[in-house]
Amino acid sequence: MLFFRLRELCKGEHVECCLNQLISNELFTKEQLNAWQYKHLKELLLYLSCNNPYYSRYIKEREIDLQKNFESVYDILALFPVTDKKVIKDNYTDWLSNHLSYDNLQLCSTSGSSGIPFKFYQSALARDYKTASKYRLYHRFGIKISDYQLCLGTNYDSKVSSFFQKMKINVNNKYINHRYITDVSCLSFAMIREIIDTINKLDIKSVWGYPSALFEIANYALSNNYPIINKRIKAVIYSGESHTPYMDTIVKKAFNTITIDEYNSVEGFIAGSCKVDNMHLNEDTALYEVLLPDGSIRAYGKGELLITSLFAKDFPFIRYKNGDIVEIAETKCECGSPFKLLSHLDGRSSCFIYNGSIKVPHAVCTHYLPHSDYRTKVDKFQIEQNEKDSVIVRIVLKDRNTDCAGLENLYRELFNNISVCFEYVDDIPRERSGKFKDVINNVKE
Ligand SMILES: [Zn+2]
Ligand SMILES: [Zn+2]
Structure with missing residues (x-):
């Protein structure tokens, strides 16, 4: 302060x-x-x-x-x-x-x-x-200006800077803006546990972050009995x-x-x-x-x-x-x-998936899965379109043996004019900025 x-x-x-x-x-x-x-x-x-x-x-x-x-x-x-x-x-x-x-x-x-x-x-x-x-x-x-905050964001600026710039950024964050930064560009389970330990230990009044990262941490804490305990927040x-x-x-x-x-x-x-x-x-x-x-x-x-x-x-x-x-x-x-x-x-009006001549808005693409029974079975998903006549639905399953026929049908119905390809993967990386993109369209209009 x-x-x-x-x-x-x-x-x-x-x-x-x-x-x-x-x-x-x-x-x-x-x-x-x-x-x-x-x-x-x-x-x-x-x-x-x-x-x-x-x-x-x-x-x-x-x-x-x-x-x-x-x-x-x-x-x-x-x-x-x-x-x-x-x-x-x-x-x-x-x-x-x-x-x-x-x-x-x-x-x-x-x-x-x-x-x-x-x-x-x-x-x-x-x-x-x-x-x-x-x-x-x-x-x-x-919450006051002087209160400390944990930011679940990205260290990208700091990573690409010189030693002195890095020091300046760190001093600025900690002593002037009263902010601790934790990088969430690639959240592993080990990292989530580390973040929860940090949250529990720090004298902070608020936690700031991307909803997707906050959700992953919260979900992990609840389903693995690794609780977040910090009454000051x-x-x-x-x-x-x-x-x-x-x-x-x-x-x-x-x-x-x-x-x-x-x-x-x-x-x-x-x-x-x-x-x-x-x-x-x-x-x-x-x-x-x-x-x-x-x-x-x-x-x-x-x-x-x-x-x-x-x-x-x-x-x-x-x-x-x-x-x-x-x-x-x-x-x-x-x-x-x-x-x-x-x-x-x-927030992403310019992002659509082309279903033939129909544009399916971002919000609709992402609406399906979280509102279906599969929301508890899927850890992460991402929809990517690289060509106008096809789309990729990338899925990280909680349990690799889950039967996904119903989920596949859901997306085949939504994108009924194009071919839908399903990719079952271990993880979906974040963007370099640390933001997670759930819908990506690489098709030029
Ligand atoms: Zn109001
Ligand atoms: Zn809200």
């Missing part, structure tokens, strides 16, 4: 400042929230009209008058085009502000859920609000992948605590759970719209998510389509939050 303060002083970070602001924003009425959004959107666009080559040109060409009064923030956004990774890549040199101080910018890279490698710049302000949004979520559940936090209700039940049972969902992305910290287990969009740091299948854009509904990040001024995300399919609901939440509800999230 001391180090965190020191860093704030030295590097000009304002996470605590932002956090206090964000915590008080949760008490906003709808009107106060609207006023906050209106003020910050106008500030952002006025800044872009002076400093950003792409948007200053756009605003000039369309003769957009930002000084006039608008009904709502959505009326202002309606004047601007939808963007995505491709638009930004095509206009890359025009995307950064003129006269920038590069000290305040950080170059980050990601592949996101759309799988397109992408480099972007993050300003200090955007980064601080992003970090503060994460801590606000934790704050809802009594206040919550398990899911990140990076979606999870099924069944996975959630197992994780809750094994860790004997509550679970929280976080939805974090390059453009910002998008959403997180509330006290009554609904997901709320962080509407005070970004504006959210949905692009419906008919091409119209609404503040509510089901479609592709569009994000306008209010504090990313030097590398803007305006009506940015991140590739996820969501549903934003109009219903009010019992918890009293003024923020819109994210009632559905399908």
